[in-house]
Amino acid sequence: MLRIPCPGCGERDYTEFRYGGDASKTRPAHGTGDVRHWHDHVFLFDNPKGPHREYWQHVLGCRRWLVVERDTATNRVLAVRFAAQASPP
Amino acid sequence: MSARYSFAALLRHAVTGAPWPRAWRRAEPKRSYDVIVIGGGGHGLATAFYLAHNHGIRSVAVLERGYIGSGNVGRNTTLVRSNYQMDGNTQFFEHSLKLWEGLSHTLNYNVMLSQRGQIVLAHGPAQLDVLARKGNIMRLNGIDAEPLDRGQVMRLLPYLDYSDRARFPIHGGLLQRRAGTVRHDAVAWGYARAADRLGVDIIEHCEVTGFTQHAGKVTGVSTTRGTIGAGRTAISVAGHSSQLAAMAGLRIPVESHLLQAFVSEPIKPFIDHVISFGAELFYISQSDKGGLVFGGHIDGFNSFTQRGQFPKVQTVAECAVALVPAISRLKLLRHWAGIQDMTPDGSPFIGRTQRSNLYFNGGWCYQGFKATPAVGWCFAHTIAHDEEHPLIRHLALDRFERGNGHDEYGLGLWTYRQ
Numbered sequence: 382m383l384r385i386p387c388p389g390c391g392e393r394d395y396t397e398f399r400y401g402g403d404a405s406k407t408r409p410a411h412g413t414g415d416v417r418h419w420h421d422h423v424f425l426f427d428n429p430k431g432p433h434r435e436y437w438q439h440v441l442g443c444r445r446w447l448v449v450e451r452d453t454a455t456n457r458v459l460a461v462r463f464a465a466q467a468s469p470p
Numbered sequence: 471m472s473a474r475y476s477f478a479a480l481l482r483h484a485v486t487g488a489p490w491p492r493a494w495r496r497a498e499p500k501r502s503y504d505v506i507v508i509g510g511g512g513h514g515l516a517t518a519f520y521l522a523h524n525h526g527i528r529s530v531a532v533l534e535r536g537y538i539g540s541g542n543v544g545r546n547t548t549l550v551r552s553n554y555q556m557d558g559n560t561q562f563f564e565h566s567l568k569l570w571e572g573l574s575h576t577l578n579y580n581v582m583l584s585q586r587g588q589i590v591l592a593h594g595p596a597q598l599d600v601l602a603r604k605g606n607i608m609r610l611n612g613i614d615a616e617p618l619d620r621g622q623v624m625r626l627l628p629y630l631d632y633s634d635r636a637r638f639p640i641h642g643g644l645l646q647r648r649a650g651t652v653r654h655d656a657v658a659w660g661y662a663r664a665a666d667r668l669g670v671d672i673i674e675h676c677e678v679t680g681f682t683q684h685a686g687k688v689t690g691v692s693t694t695r696g697t698i699g700a701g702r703t704a705i706s707v708a709g710h711s712s713q714l715a716a717m718a719g720l721r722i723p724v725e726s727h728l729l730q731a732f733v734s735e736p737i738k739p740f741i742d743h744v745i746s747f748g749a750e751l752f753y754i755s756q757s758d759k760g761g762l763v764f765g766g767h768i769d770g771f772n773s774f775t776q777r778g779q780f781p782k783v784q785t786v787a788e789c790a791v792a793l794v795p796a797i798s799r800l801k802l803l804r805h806w807a808g809i810q811d812m813t814p815d816g817s818p819f820i821g822r823t824q825r826s827n828l829y830f831n832g833g834w835c836y837q838g839f840k841a842t843p844a845v846g847w848c849f850a851h852t853i854a855h856d857e858e859h860p861l862i863r864h865l866a867l868d869r870f871e872r873g874n875g876h877d878e879y880g881l882g883l884w885t886y887r888q
Contacts, residue, residue, distance in 0.1 A: 428712035
């Protein structure tokens with residue numbers, strides 16, 4: 382079972398959380414960039430076999446969004462922060 | 471020693487006790503080939519076979535990191551069907567089903583196709599309307615489809631839950647009689663053997679570590695068994711598609727996710743069809759050995775572990791019991807997970823890439839196994855002619871740039887929710 386240590390609630394089963402996808406990308410500012418720029422942001426993934434930065438929301442706990450760093454080869458959680466306090470990717 | 475399988479050969483070997491020859495040679499890598507196919511799964515082997523069989527290109531190598539049959543071709547739930555409703559998919563998967571129907575003869579290898587019929591269930595009138603529409607689309611394309619009302623489903627599948635307590639009451643369904651199952655290991659072995667007999671080198675335990683490029687063109691691959699030159703190189707790996715593409719400097723719209731599958735302890739013949747639940751992604755059939763084979767959704771977050779998460783086992787078991795209460799006390803014999811490419815629209819990519827002489831096939835989401843023969847057929851055509859086969863033009867790697875996403879299920883642009 383993947384368990385995520387929520388900074389607010391402690392370590393919980395991943396079933397308490399909602400997965401929110403890749404957090405390693407920075408959304409382009411509105412009105413900037415061409416179509417290709419936005420295409421790359423929305424559709425392309427690094428999909429690493431190793432450390433992956435991703436969003437999870439603790440929907441059955443504090444309901445806050447987290448940025449989790451997890452090794453996709455082992456599912457080991459390497460770091461967790463509240464998304465609001467996480468450093469930009 | 472019989473190279474060709476036949477009833478006479480079977481008798482001869484039974485009488486003489488002579489050992490059967492290896493199904494394919496243990497090939498050593500040569501310095502170069504006309505075509506290198508990376509990935510010795512069902513898709514890669516089928517591609518190599520049709521390159522040699524349909525296009526006369528016999529200087530072909532299939533490079534497999536593990537052994538033949540170790541990847542997703544041996545991890546799926548063995549279903550084949552062609553009940554798709556988006557133009558492009560409908561015709562492509564029907565082409566695949568037609569190839570399945572002749573495959574044992576084409577390969578001289580019994581792949582044990584069992585056209586037992588697949589029934590998709592509807593749990594409400596609106597869902598039945600959707601299935602009727604899908605059935606009409608199939609029939610307009612010359613594919614067999616029969617809408618069923620509740621009474622017809624009860625006669626075909628008397629063991630489902632038709633009680634007042636059923637969480638999802640059954641309103642009807644859609645039957646494709648030509649759908650069914652295939653023995654998946656036989657598909658890998660059959661394609662490998664048939665390709666080998668046409669001169670294709672199948673090189674196992676040979677991992678690709680990079681591409682050699684010259685003037686923007688891919689000229690070969692570096693592997694754990696040395697550098698091999700190639701006129702054309704094709705990626706067909708599944709699970710590690712992103713890693714292979716990255717070696718060529720490409721980023722692709724694919725994420726790797728886990729899909730689990732399950733087999734119960736064997737029981738006497740009980741489930742005669744393939745049944746798809748309409749209330750969740752869940753499907754069940756019975757193998758020739760008697761085990762119930764079933765599966766559900768991906769785990770929901772990207773992972774390369776090949777180990778599924780336990781809560782998904784519970785969800786799938788709940789679906790099984792909601793649909794067929796009689797199996798509630800059956801024990802699970804095995805469950806496992808495969809690494810599966812997921813894409814933002816649930817459709818695969820197959821065709822040319824931005825690099826000259828480099829071709830890509832991947833992103834098959836849940837659909838890879840049933841597509842195997844048609845992928846081989848169309849991908850071989852694409853490689854041989856350096857132009858996409860008409861049946862796969864909607865599956866181009868750059869379709870999102872052109873606004874041509876192909877979302878059969880309309881679930882939105884999230885890889886992990888397809």
